[in-house]
Amino acid sequence: MKNLGLTFFLVGLGLFLSLFFMSDYQLSNEDFKSIVKQEHQESLLPEIANILEKPFSNAISFANAIDHAVNTVNEQMRATQQWDQVIYDNYTASLTRAATKGIITEHPTTLFLLIFGLVIGGGVIFSLAGKNSPPGIKNNGIFFNALNNRGWIGILVGTILIAFYILLYFYDAHIMNWIILVDPLQKWINPSATSSQWFLYGFLYTIAVTVMGVRFIMKYRHSKYQIVRTISVMFFQLALAFLLPEILVRLNQPYFDFKNMWPLDYDFFDAWHINMLTSAGGIGIFMFAWGITLFMVGVPVLVYFFGKRWYCSWVCGCGGLAETAGDPFRQLSDKSLRAWKIERYLIHGVLVFAIVMTGAVLYNFISSTNTIFGLDTYTYLRKPYGFMIGSIFSGVVGTGFYPLMGNRVWCRFGCPLAAYLGFIQRFKSRFRITTNGGQCISCGNCSTYCEMGIDVRWYAQRGQNIIRSSCVGCGVCSSVCPRGVLNLENRDEEGRFVKNSFIE
Ligand code: SF4
Ligand code: SF4
Structure with a gap:
């Protein structure tokens, strides 16, 4: 069954x-003529004439030819100081x-149903086949595995x-076939x-979270x-992050993800x-108001009672992907x-960068x-932040490096919201892991399976509570402990910073 599912998945992929x-x-x-604006057609036509009606065998050479034509026109316009003729439209x-x-x-x-039928069906069959082996981690040569330990598959x-x-971020024209593939669903x-x-x-994100979930x-x-919180992240990704914003747009309302908040x-x-929001009635x-209330009131109150896990391990899309596809x-x-x-240094640096950038944007x-x-x-703050943090760090490194640096690279080193949540968790919360x-x-x-790089055993050996700001409360350390040593708790604040009494 496992091999059948894997075969379907790989054929679909x-x-x-x-x-x-x-x-x-x-x-x-x-x-x-139907796509390019009238005011740009005249200047662009001589440069694009050799492209019109000419067959290209791949998207990269076609898109490069278009880019080259537009850049040539823009250089001419800048050289002759015809600033109003410069083409900014993409x-x-x-x-x-x-x-x-x-x-x-x-x-x-047909292709949409075939490809995603194979990918989703194969992934689910493969996942369900897991019921034939005992639950929990196996420790069966994971560090000799070509996928799991930076081997050739990883x-x-x-x-x-x-x-x-x-x-995805920088060359969307090159992946036009994939974009057209999902058009039937859109x-x-x-x-x-x-x-x-x-x-x-x-x-794709939603498929990854649900199938790997x-x-x-x-x-x-x-x-x-683990069962309940995984169903939770699957629900939030499918319903709130993917479907609801699309339905809102269909109803002529603004695209809005109710669980996403500043500074993420x-x-x-x-x-x-x-x-966009204030003009939508x-x-x-x-x-x-919801967005502001969530980070100003929702975060402190919920982190006080439950720790940052309420968001990082139960609601967040980045956390959802890390916990499921990144497991x-x-x-x-x-x-x-x-x-x-x-x-x-890094995560608090990103938080400071986000605050400075947002302050400047609001001032403007x-x-x-x-x-x-x-x-x-825009040039000195907003654009560098969007490029370095929003695209490279959170996407290319944050997810692309899963098989090389673990599944929470972004959450651990870069997410400004995680830094904010962690700050409250460290100093004013009822959450702790007792040992x-x-x-x-x-x-x-x-320690091996802590995705946030916390040496949990070090605390366990000393009987010391874990109140680290980076702990996302995934609970996997507790789930893989053979002795029931670790317990995620939301108790009174009192006694949180001291060792457990039986050790003293
Ligand atoms: S200490 Fe445990 S609960 Fe916290 S992030 Fe690590 S594995 Fe998850
Ligand atoms: S017994 Fe439990 S707490 Fe101790 S090292 Fe093993 S997993 Fe960690």
């Missing part, structure tokens, strides 16, 4: 990847989409993930919408805590976002003191300016 190469591209004059993706010809444009629904998976994120949800790279990403539940089925949602206070105002790699987190030190919004202390806010040190046999399972 192979078809998905090979679709990348399966189209021809030919741009017609009519499509050019036509590459829409022209590539119009030029795409082949099996994907002829049979998108490096291959990491390389594919990194390449995917780079294409049309089922909202007939007037056309799929984008973000819809594709949301769909089934695997996680089967693996940790001896723990009620770093463009929440951007002028375009505030304007009552529901938009409610969304804006095979959780043992790769670095447990050294050096990594802990880097973690503290309120004062109707674009600069702060004479510097252009019944007398029972510890020093097997090290807890």
